[in-house]
Amino acid sequence: MTVHVPSGFEARLKTHARDAGFDLAGIATLGTPDTVAHFNAWIAAGHHGEMGYMERHAELRRDARRPVEGMHSALVVALNYSGTQPAGPIARYARFTDYHRVMWDKLDAIRDWVRNEIGDVQGRSFVDSGPVLERDLARRAGLGWFGKNTLLINPKLGSFFFLGALFLDVPLAPDQPFVSDHCGTCTRCLDACPTQAFVAPHVLDARLCISYLTIELKGPHTPEQAAMVGNHLFGCDICQEVCPWNEKFSRPASEPAFALRPELATPASAEFATMGDLEFKRRFGDTPLVRAKRCGLARNAIAAQVASHSATAADGRS
Ligand code: B12
Ligand code: SF4
Structure with missing residues (x-):
């Protein structure tokens, strides 16, 4: 069955996405990402470190029509999670219920609305999860530019x-x-990145990024990596915190599911060093922390303890 897209439908679709709670919405045609050469260079340089999935699914990332056969266009959305909270050992994005399900549900509901409006349309929702260069797609859909910190920034x-x-x-x-x-x-x-993870503007060597070292890297830290992690427990926001665009335009999240959990905003980092699996699952099983697993958090908490002891010892000597 051929689906007829009525005139003005795109504007209604974006309005519907904003009514569903998304802060930004735009439309892009799927195809070869504009930044495919940058992606290729990044993989070739080994900047992805042990994130094997970035390399394994590289072919799919090189053409946004490949991940799901028959797809043509994308509604690309952004959901604010609030940069206005104070800095802490857990990155701001991980201080509440995991965002994937929240966003998938909203996107799936929009797909059902599209079906209702124009007929038998097939759709697939992606949130961080698929082999898609999401920032490239978002820039194509008009949502923002690539900051030198590699984040997509909206004015x-x-x-x-x-x-x-x-x-x-x-x-x-x-x-x-x-x-x-x-x-x-x-x-x-x-200039602010404490581990000098940016090898050039727009180019992050993930192997040096605190976010990678605390979340994606599995297994023990080398002493050098532990020193780089410092008192970060999960993720890092430094390259966003210092950005003038965030200083000026960050605003509290309006998404109810992103209500701050105090135990993640001001965590007792040391307790992660000894917490058991069951307790970890009970307290944090529905948060982004599960990505690093209990043992990853324990490793990070130990690195934080060592960093704080070293700082105290250094103070004592001065
Ligand atoms: C792998 C990954 C990581 C890795 C690697 C990060 C990286 N920079 O690639 C690690 C674990 C380090 C990471 C950390 C974070 N991540 Co992450 N991550 C991803 C993931 C899964 C893929 C990113 C990717 O494709 N990297 C490949 C490299 C080559 O791409 P890139 O660095 O983004 O560079 C692109 C452009 O900048 C441009 N480009 C590159 N070089 C050049 C040069 C010039 C001159 C120009 C003009 C452009 C340009 O082309 C590249 C390809 O499109 C995406 C989700 C997705 N599926 O896209 C989320 C994603 C990028 N992450 C996200 C977030 C929130 C974070 C953190 C803030 C989490 C935290 N607080 O700890 C940090 C930020 C660190 C940082 N500065 O990037 C968000 C970013 C939202 C946004 N506003 O941009 C995403 C989109 C997830 C999501 N769905 O919301 N992440
Ligand atoms: S701090 Fe923000 S505005 Fe300044 S270079 Fe980095 S991303 Fe760009």
Whole structure:
């Protein structure tokens, strides 16, 4: 059955996405990412470290039509998770219920609305989960530019938001890509990174990134890695915190599921060093922390303890 897309449908779709709670919405046509060469160079340099899935599924990431056959367009959305909270050992995005399910549910509901509106359309929701270069797609859909810290930045929202996409098998009129770059001569994020993880503007060597070292890297830390982690327990926001666009435009999240959990906002880091599996699952099983697993959190908590003892010892000597 051929589906007829009525005139003005794209505008209604984006309005519907914003009514569903998304802060930004745009439309892109699926195809070869504009930044595929950057992605290829990043993989070739080994910047993905032990994130084997980035390499394994590289072919799919090189063309957004490949992950799901027959897909044509994407509704790309952003959901603010609030950059206004104070810094802490757990990155801001992980201080409440896991965002994947929240966003999948919203995107699936939008797909059902599309079916209701225009007929038998196939769709697939992606949130961080699929072999898709989401920031490339978001820039194509007009949502923002690539900051030198690699985050997608929107001129009215900053960068503390999640990205998601609803792939659809109908041709939709795309938005204009976001072509301008508003970083200018600023280098605050590059200068602030405590581990010098940016090998150049826009290029992150994940192997040096605290987010990677506390979440994605499995197994024990080398002494050098433990020292780099410092008192970070899960993830890192430093390159976003210092960004003037966040200082100016971050705002509290309006998504009810993103209500702050005090035990994640001001965690007792040391308790993660000894917590058992059952307790970890009971207290944090529905949060992003499960990505690092209980043993990853224990490893990070020990690195934090060592960092704090070293700092105390250094103070004592001075
Ligand atoms: C792997 C991954 C990581 C890795 C590697 C990060 C990285 N920079 O690649 C690690 C574990 C380190 C990580 C950390 C974080 N991540 Co992450 N991560 C991803 C994931 C799964 C893939 C990213 C990817 O494709 N990397 C490949 C490299 C090559 O891409 P890139 O660095 O983004 O660079 C792109 C552009 O900058 C551009 N580019 C590259 N070089 C150049 C050069 C020039 C001159 C130009 C103009 C452009 C350009 O092309 C590249 C390809 O599109 C995405 C989800 C997804 N499926 O896309 C989430 C995602 C990027 N992460 C996200 C988040 C929130 C984070 C953290 C903030 C979490 C935290 N607080 O700890 C940090 C931020 C660290 C950082 N500065 O990136 C969000 C970002 C939202 C946003 N506003 O941009 C995403 C989109 C998840 C989501 N669905 O919301 N992440
Ligand atoms: S801190 Fe400066 S250079 Fe880095 S992303 Fe923000 S505006 Fe761009």
